[in-house]
Amino acid sequence: MGQGNHYDFSGRHAVVTGGASGIGLEIAQRLAAGGAKLSLWDRDAATLDRARAAFGEHAPQLVVVDISSVEAVDAARDQTIAAGPVDILVNSAGITGPNNTVWDYAPEAWDEVMRINLRGTFLCCRALVPQMRERGYGRIVNIASVAGKEGNPNASAYSASKAGVIALTKSLGKELAQSGVTVNCITPAAVRTPMFSQMTQQHIDYMLSKIPMNRFGETAEIAALVAWLSSADCSFSTGAVFDISGGRATY
Numbered sequence: 001m002g003q004g005n006h007y008d009f010s011g012r013h014a015v016v017t018g019g020a021s022g023i024g025l026e027i028a029q030r031l032a033a034g035g036a037k038l039s040l041w042d043r044d045a046a047t048l049d050r051a052r053a054a055f056g057e058h059a060p061q062l063v064v065v066d067i068s069s070v071e072a073v074d075a076a077r078d079q080t081i082a083a084g085p086v087d088i089l090v091n092s093a094g095i096t097g098p099n100n101t102v103w104d105y106a107p108e109a110w111d112e113v114m115r116i117n118l119r120g121t122f123l124c125c126r127a128l129v130p131q132m133r134e135r136g137y138g139r140i141v142n143i144a145s146v147a148g149k150e151g152n153p154n155a156s157a158y159s160a161s162k163a164g165v166i167a168l169t170k171s172l173g174k175e176l177a178q179s180g181v182t183v184n185c186i187t188p189a190a191v192r193t194p195m196f197s198q199m200t201q202q203h204i205d206y207m208l209s210k211i212p213m214n215r216f217g218e219t220a221e222i223a224a225l226v227a228w229l230s231s232a233d234c235s236f237s238t239g240a241v242f243d244i245s246g247g248r249a250t251y
Contacts, residue, residue, distance in 0.1 A: 004224045007231040009036035013084045014230065016040055017067055017124055018093030019060075020047040022193035023143065026219035027090055029054055030227045036088065039080045041065045041124075043093075067093050067120030077127040085135060088230045089128050091121040091142045091165075096198040099154040110157045117161035118168070125172060129181065138181035141229045142169050143222075146187045146245045154203055162187075166241055173239025182238040184229050189245035191217040212247035 014031045018024035019040030028038055028051075038060035042048045048062045061083050065076040080086060097113035098105070121142055132138030147155060148162030166185055173183040190207040208216065225244050228234055243249040 004030075004220070005228070007034045007227050007233065009034035009088070009231070011035075012087040013037045013039070014088035014090065015080060015086050015124075015128065016090045016092055017065075017120070018042055019090075020044060020051040022092075022195060023188075023191060023219050023222050024090070024092035025051055025054060026223040027092060027226045028060065030220075030223040031088065031090075031230060032058060032060070034227065034231075037061075037084065039063055039083065039086070041067065041076055041080075041093070043067070067124055068115035070123060073120075073123040073127050081131060085131055086128050087132070087137060088139045089124060089132075089141070090226060090230065091124055091140070093120055094143065094161075094195075095158075096155065096195055097157045098198075099200045099203040101154060102156050105156060113157035113161050114164075117158070118164040121165050122168060125168070125183075129172070129176070132181045133176070133179050136180040138176075138179075139230045139234065140172070140181065140183040141226050142183070142185035143226075144169070144185045144187045144241070146189045146243065146249055149187055149241075149249065149251065152203075152207070154200075154206075169241070170239045177238055182229075182234060184234070184237055184240045184242060186222065186225055186229070186242045186244055187249065188217055188222055189248045191219060191222060193219060210248050211245065215246065217244060217246060 014036045016028040019028045020042035041063045045064045063076045066072045094117045144165040145162040147159040151159045169185040
């Protein structure tokens with residue numbers, strides 16, 4: 001990837017969930033390059049600690065949090081806002097769940113995917129939106145998936161959870177349309193990240209076969225789109241879904 005567009009995030013405070021690795025870490029680094037103050041929310045303390053090195057002397061605030069827990073999210077909000085009001089929320093935390101058919105899908109595995117991918121996104125929005133509304137400015141970007149539009153076989157929980165994130169984005173975007181707070185989501189096709197370790201090789205091959213560009217996305221490409229959606233320049237798009245799928249998306 002060459003040098004991308006620069007967005008000025010000076011004076012902005014961004015929360016990135018799942019910010020310790022993969023797409024979340026790449027997004028956090030892109031926001032930091034624009035001058036944003038960062039708070040990384042992740043459930044893995046060790047991974048968070050390793051991520052600190054990616055920011056050099058501009059160390060982000062690190063917050064260990066289970067985003068599926070109301071109490072944990074509210075505590076993370078209070079800890080984060082103590083360092084300054086939040087202007088940007090990127091909901092990147094998520095899991096894939098197992099690759100099984102619906103009839104073989106364990107209910108407890110289904111529930112875990114829903115708790116993290118959909119409930120977690122809801123809880124983080126719920127926690128941070130009020131102080132954005134009070135100040136009349138905010139940018140929320142939810143990481144959904146093309147699977148939420150098309151439904152991947154052997155990934156019903158993941159697909160359904162991401163469809164829910166798309167619908168949540170549309171609802172919240174309309175609720176906040178006159179507040180100065182925008183809410184958008186992106187629907188990437190597969191991007192090679194540590195999440196691939198949660199999938200079967202058969203499922204990975206299936207996802208690649210659906211992408212006309214015949215390659216996986218790069219985390220830097222995802223971060224570039226999220227950076228624009230997180231910027232003041234993105235002022236007339238809300239409740240919208242932005243595809244970044246190598247030509248896979250059909251609507």
